[in-house]
Amino acid sequence: MFAEGNPEVLVVGAGPVGLLAALDLAKQGISVEIVDSGVWACKHSYALALYPQTLHLLRELGVLDRVMGSAYAVRTLALYDRDGLHAKVRLGDPGDPLGCLAVVRQDVIEDMFEHALREAGAAVHWRHDISALQPAPNHVTATVDRLERESRGYVVAHNEWVVGRRWDIQVPFVIGADGYNSRVRRTLNIEYPEVAPAQYYGVFEFETDAKLGDEARVVFGDGTSDVLWPLPGGLCRWSFQLTDYHDTVAEEMKDRLLRSGFGYFPTERPKDRTEGSPNKYPAVLDEKHLTDLIAARAPWFQSSIGRIHWRTVVRFERRLAASFGQNRMWLAGDAAHLAGPVAIQSMNIGFFEAHELATAVAGILRGQGTLADLDACGDRWHSEWRRLHGLEAHLEPTPETDPWVAEHAADLPACLPGFGAESARLAAQLGLFSPPVLSKTAVP
Template identity: 25%
Template structure:
């Protein structure tokens, strides 16, 4: 069965796909959104929304509720246990949102989906694409059940194992970090600041600790062999080995947790004809710096605005720069995340020199501000 043609078919209904659908729908285009997962099956990995992302979402009616529900964190710090190596302030950045916003990906997706519904859009689930065929005037996606959906354009926002990327033949070069990552949302007390996102360096590996709404904390850490579902005892050991020594932090319960492997890869091409890639379908990297979902949302807004221009008759000029622009942005972010991860996992012999260098750099306003602009995404305006 073949359905009626839509302007844009969006494959993937995570934050990236939902953002693209919101932009296009608000601009008056017909959009069909598909997702292979059942309702509520998405995990809550990302928890950071940066300043640039809030700026990009503001014209599309999403930012006010995000800002109201998230925790505003004015400072990002790098520590070696109790030793402060660098403090990076966000509260002086040139933006209406001079902070890191901490909010779970599940909450972000809920707000994005609500906005799409308010605009009249819907998501079809579960619906898996098995093949993509392009012609001079459009693209047709074939689903696993045999249904065919024609569209003028297609956005592949279907994650790291992207079928759309495979269908357009875009290589996904890079490698996989040796360590696995553990992620947990916990309730804890003692020893932990409530106004900082902290990147801890420790001999055992890196750990990110950040406040979330409702008095919870997000913990992300590298481990050699993470348990499938981390319990309170496991997370407590991470804090004891990598967190503050002087004031012990106590884990009371783990509300949600998982493990995952992280790649650092960038697609060879972000566009093939009438198909555009966005988010994890186009780039993946270490969670250090909290850039993944934010970069994907930037892709989504850019792709949707370019396609809106193409649909209005400005095709060549509107789409010409998407591939180069977004690939360059992804490569910069991957390099930044890799540098942070590399610094965090230095051998014991290299730690004193690293710590000394970070203290020196952290005492100079210019590099601190440059790093704040990079982390917040404002350098990609």
């Protein structure tokens, strides 16, 4: 049961985006409850970098020092192909101590947010599923199922968890940060179409003697965008796009399963959209395949490949919700968009959607705003994602743009770690012009 009575805001989903939304609301003095049907926070690095823009937001929320304590600073994004370096982008403003991409494991980010949230007087209700939502003009009724391992109640859809207790709450606002299969999105009947085919990536984190310094590298190949990240502790992460890899079952079933509310790689936690297990890997994750990929796409990487700490195949879909919500139920993060892995966009931009929603909702609850403020947020982020997905306002070369950069202009919006004016600033360093987006109000 929740602390006292009904909260002002219910956040569904305690992934990174939901945690930030709840923390932001709690810091603004709004009573908030946050639930997650998962058993605990994620345990892997997954999305592993925070934008300079995100670091400024975390400073506002008072959690910057904790995050920076375990971060590895990347100040340059270098653009390569198999022949070597072609261009460099300097991240953040020179002289700004936060002008870097902070490489931090996703589980560390989630841990820190959860800790800060507890200190702000709210706590995540793990093993609590929102099984139904009923919107009304002035509130939303949410059905909360507390999941237990004991055999009482009735059996829920997967494994041995049962509903131990069920109750309804009425809340003025719901923020759906409930990821890919979002129940909030499905309740609102919001379409979630693919905007481009899914991409498969082989992700390898291993010990190496590579001296990457403060540089991350995006490597363009023949229809591929790979990425090399320096990690703390003498490790690096290579994420290679697997063009020949295809899961026929997943591809055939995806839309049907998404509509019915199932992931296609059913696991304990929907976020674990992974294949393989710690001891059994598909052949594409063999060390031999890793060395073949490096030889074919990045032969300049002559450094050692030591113990592989983590390897996985991830299927990254590219989707954009038809809208970000309506009235009193709004979406943020993977619930509203899915993107490829190179620029860690879905999580970082999800933080800003959550922040804007939290600010608008707090304003409305204090009588200083109207529901139209939420419509404006949704419109802004929808337009920004259309741009990031390359659906409108592509980056345009000028006659002075380096021909190699011009050739890759269409791939760059998905690779630059920033949004709004910041992403235009990064593109300008490459001699690319960013036409204005077609929204009524652009993301600053």
